[in-house]
Amino acid sequence: MNSPPLLLLQQSLPPISPTENLIQVKSPLPVHNSTPGARTPASSSSLCCIRACAGKTTRRVGRGGRGNPDDYHATLTALNSKGRFPRKSLGQHYMLDSEINEQLTAVANVGEGDVVLEIGPGTGSLTNVLISAGAFVLAIEKDPHMATLVSERFSETERFKVLKEDFVKCHIHSHMSSLLASIEPSSADSRHAKVVANIPFNISTDVVKQLLPMGDIFSEVVLLLQEETALRLVESSLRTSEYRPINIFVNFYSDPQFICKVPRTKFFPQPNVDAAVVKFKLKQPAHYPSVSSAKSFFSMVNSAFNGKRKMLRRSLQHICTPMEIENALGNVGRPATSRPEELSMDDFVKLHNLIVKV
Numbered sequence: 001m002n003s004p005p006l007l008l009l010q011q012s013l014p015p016i017s018p019t020e021n022l023i024q025v026k027s028p029l030p031v032h033n034s035t036p037g038a039r040t041p042a043s044s045s046s047l048c049c050i051r052a053c054a055g056k057t058t059r060r061v062g063r064g065g066r067g068n069p070d071d072y073h074a075t076l077t078a079l080n081s082k083g084r085f086p087r088k089s090l091g092q093h094y095m096l097d098s099e100i101n102e103q104l105t106a107v108a109n110v111g112e113g114d115v116v117l118e119i120g121p122g123t124g125s126l127t128n129v130l131i132s133a134g135a136f137v138l139a140i141e142k143d144p145h146m147a148t149l150v151s152e153r154f155s156e157t158e159r160f161k162v163l164k165e166d167f168v169k170c171h172i173h174s175h176m177s178s179l180l181a182s183i184e185p186s187s188a189d190s191r192h193a194k195v196v197a198n199i200p201f202n203i204s205t206d207v208v209k210q211l212l213p214m215g216d217i218f219s220e221v222v223l224l225l226q227e228e229t230a231l232r233l234v235e236s237s238l239r240t241s242e243y244r245p246i247n248i249f250v251n252f253y254s255d256p257q258f259i260c261k262v263p264r265t266k267f268f269p270q271p272n273v274d275a276a277v278v279k280f281k282l283k284q285p286a287h288y289p290s291v292s293s294a295k296s297f298f299s300m301v302n303s304a305f306n307g308k309r310k311m312l313r314r315s316l317q318h319i320c321t322p323m324e325i326e327n328a329l330g331n332v333g334r335p336a337t338s339r340p341e342e343l344s345m346d347d348f349v350k351l352h353n354l355i356v357k358v
Contacts, residue, residue, distance in 0.1 A: 093267040094122050095198055100224075100266055101126040107259055107279055108196045108222040110135050115180060115193040117218070119167050119207060120200055124150040130196060131159050138179055140167045168206045176217045192219040201226040201271065205246065208233065208280075212253035213294075215282040221254070222279045227261055230276035234258045243341045245301050251345045252289055252297075254280040289349045292358040300352050304340040311337050312351075320355045328354040 095101060104126060110116060112134030121127045121139040127150060130137050139162040141147035147164040154160040163175065176193055195218055199207050204225050211221050225233075234256045236242040250256050259277035264270050291297040300319065307315035312329065313322040313336060326336035332350045334343060343351065 093198075093201070093269060093271050095125055095224075095267060097266045098125060098129070100262055101129045101198075103260075104196050104198070104222055104224065104277060105129045105133050107277060108194050108220060110194065110196060115176075115183060117172070117176065117193055117195045117197070119195070119197040121150045121162065122146055122198075124153045126196065126198055127154065127160065131157060135159065135194075136179075136183065137161070138175065139163070140165055140170060140172070142166045168203055168210070172210065173214060173217060176214075180217070193217060194219060195221040195223070197222075198224040201229070201273075201275075204229050208246075209249065212250065212280060212282060215253065215284045215288075218282050220279060220281050222259075222277065224262065224275050225278055226271075227274040227276040230258055230278045234278060238344060239341055241341075245298070245305050248301050248345050248348060249298065250280070252294075254282050256280050289345065291349055291352055292356070296356050296358055297349070297352045300356055301340075301348055304343075304348075308340055311339055312343075313337075315340070316355070324355060 108116075110130055110133045114133075114135040116130050116135040116137050118127055118130065118137055118139045121137075121141055123146070127137055127139060131154065136159045139147075139150060139160070141150065141162055141164060144164050147162050151162050161179075163170065180191065180193060195211055197207075204223075207223070211218065232242050232244075233246065233250050235258060236244065236247045257279045259279055262275040262277060264272070264274045267275070288294070300316065303318070304312055304315050313325040316325055319325075328351055329336055329338050331354060332343075332347050334347060
């Protein structure tokens with residue numbers, strides 16, 4: 001006799017360990033700054049943040065909080081209602097601990113009147129917390145079955161809209177601009193939306209590349225990413241093998257912060273790696289580094305790293321002569337034999353403005 005779908009799901013899940021530390025969160029928690037050359041000492045509050053993400057955090061949201069939090073059994077029941085199993089091809093890993101969703105909402109400081117973009121709402125567990133906090137949520141869901149599920153779940157609220165689209169291919173800037181224009185602003189901050197999402201690990205870099213240049217639309221982006229990816233985006237330092245063009249990109253458009261680690265046991269199905277919460281405070285376009293053209297700047301950076309072990313005077317000689325590159329490096333304060341992993345973002349900005357003629 002075949003077991004019912006819900007029983008099969010339950011049998012394949014590890015138990016969630018009970019948590020010991022209950023921490024009251026009343027505002028966004030302190031984090032360390034990953035700006036090159038600067039690190040905020042770990043305080044007792046930031047240590048609490050790390051323990052809270054890995055354990056349990058209590059936080060009331062909205063008016064009087066929300067009842068019936070999404071958890072282990074609620075997630076399974078929601079999946080079973082549509083006869084759905086997570087699809088590996090879509091990178092679906094559902095959050096089983098409602099307290100992590102509370103933490104994501106707290107880090108983004110989501111409050112009454114905020115407009116929030118959510119990518120991959122799944123069963124709506126994070127969506128529920130965001131709406132209860134007073135936000136209007138625009139969700140992008142590629143899986144039509146899950147889009148239908150979450151649409152039905154929040155059919156009675158005017159604070160939710162779901163688009164059945166592939167986020168990587170959709171015109172999110174157009175969608176958000178239209179949405180923000182249609183909502184009467186209650187404050188100056190209402191002109192900018194926020195992003196809060198537990199995204200599929202396999203599209204992390206694509207999501208970051210698409211969202212970070214939208215400082216005219218979003219004020220901050222809070223994502224649950226694969227831990228290795230999170231560390232690579234935020235922590236990679238000069239003169240290391242992990243220092244890549246994406247690090248220049250991230251710091252050009254934002255101030256990134258690694259918030260905390262989230263154990264893999266908090267997901268279904270359980271991934272092979274742990275996750276982490278990362279917050280990107282987006283820069284407004286007027287505050288981007290001063291370059292004549294962002295397109296030519298990143299083209300130069302990519303060319304520099306294509307020959308990572310090559311000296312810049314060789315890898316960039318299609319732009320100008322090696323002698324001109326050496327002179328420009330001298331003006332930047334770097335030796336003529338410099339390689340790309342030895343230059344900070346500010347160094348690349350100065351070098352670009354000296355050798356690239358637009």
